[in-house]
Amino acid sequence: MKRGLFSMLGKEVRLGRLIPNADGHYFGLTVDHAIARGVMPGLDTIGATIAKMAAGGPNAITMHKGIAEKCFAPYAGKVPLVLKLTTFGVYHFEEDVQVADVDEAVCLGADAVSTGCIVGGDNQDQQLAQLGRLSRDAAKVGMPIICHIYPRGNHITGAEQYSVENVTYAARAAAELGIDLVKTNYTGDPESFARVVQAVPTRVAIAGGTKCKTVRDYLQMTRDVIDAGAAGVTYGRFVFQYRDVTALVKTLGQVIHKGLSVKEATELLEQLEQNKNKE
Numbered sequence: 001m002k003r004g005l006f007s008m009l010g011k012e013v014r015l016g017r018l019i020p021n022a023d024g025h026y027f028g029l030t031v032d033h034a035i036a037r038g039v040m041p042g043l044d045t046i047g048a049t050i051a052k053m054a055a056g057g058p059n060a061i062t063m064h065k066g067i068a069e070k071c072f073a074p075y076a077g078k079v080p081l082v083l084k085l086t087t088f089g090v091y092h093f094e095e096d097v098q099v100a101d102v103d104e105a106v107c108l109g110a111d112a113v114s115t116g117c118i119v120g121g122d123n124q125d126q127q128l129a130q131l132g133r134l135s136r137d138a139a140k141v142g143m144p145i146i147c148h149i150y151p152r153g154n155h156i157t158g159a160e161q162y163s164v165e166n167v168t169y170a171a172r173a174a175a176e177l178g179i180d181l182v183k184t185n186y187t188g189d190p191e192s193f194a195r196v197v198q199a200v201p202t203r204v205a206i207a208g209g210t211k212c213k214t215v216r217d218y219l220q221m222t223r224d225v226i227d228a229g230a231a232g233v234t235y236g237r238f239v240f241q242y243r244d245v246t247a248l249v250k251t252l253g254q255v256i257h258k259g260l261s262v263k264e265a266t267e268l269l270e271q272l273e274q275n276k277n278k279e
């Protein structure tokens with residue numbers, strides 16, 4: 001009984017580090033892609049990328065255990081750490097396998113764990129069983145749990161990954177299993193995403209993905225998901241491959257936490273980039 005009370009407090013304390021602002025919004029960044037998608041530009045210079053991200057003041061950065069151990073020490077106490085517990089692989093896109101556990105997250109000082117889950121495939125039952133186990137393990141020690149859940153199994157083709165029905169199903173499945181923050185695909189417009197948020201009784205965030213071709217589109221997507229009632233975002237590729245990572249992180253933070261319009265954000269970003277060029 002006591003342990004239960006302590007772990008409830010532990011979760012609140014850690015969530016308070018991840019989501020410190022009264023707005024309840026979450027601005028996460030992630031560098032967890034290398035095993036899943038390859039060692040792409042930005043991840044090949046991982047120490048420098050984390051430094052540039054941290055300088056922009058995100059709410060947390062998500063990574064795998066080896067990268068945390070080798071690269072995260074300078075940011076202890078400055079940026080919350082989210083430890084990724086699962087990954088899919090470049091040759092195996094339809095299944096997240098467990099590669100770390102909640103005890104390791106505790107040892108590394110993580111403020112939350114995050115786990116991937118793919119629904120819509122023949123392996124959905126096993127994926128959900130894994131999510132249920134990790135949710136239980138996290139709850140036992142008061143560790144917040146984030147889930148990157150996507151409708152992408154072998155029964156889902158192409159654009160179906162972004163349909164309101166499939167995204168709602170995926171996000172809701174994670175909420176049903178006790179997830180504190182669900183990250184999923186953006187459905188493409190604020191009206192449809194508001195329907196997802198409305199049907200999912202936990203915090204909902206989006207992944208950045210690769211659909212946005214311009215930074216203006218990226219800022220617009222961010223503005224739209226916040227306006228749709230989402231808790232926030234967990235962004236990776238577009239951010240760490242942007243020409244001025246720190247300026248973009250600072251700007252996105254202002255959109256998410258300070259209500260900046262796309263126009264204001266575009267101006268701020270230009271200003272920050274110009275200042276940097278003058279240095």
Ligand SMILES: O=C(CO)COP(=O)(O)O
Pocket residue numbers: 030032033148183207208209210234235236237238
């Ligand atoms: O969480 C993510 C990958 O795990 C999202 O990253 P992207 O912004 O690169 O889609």
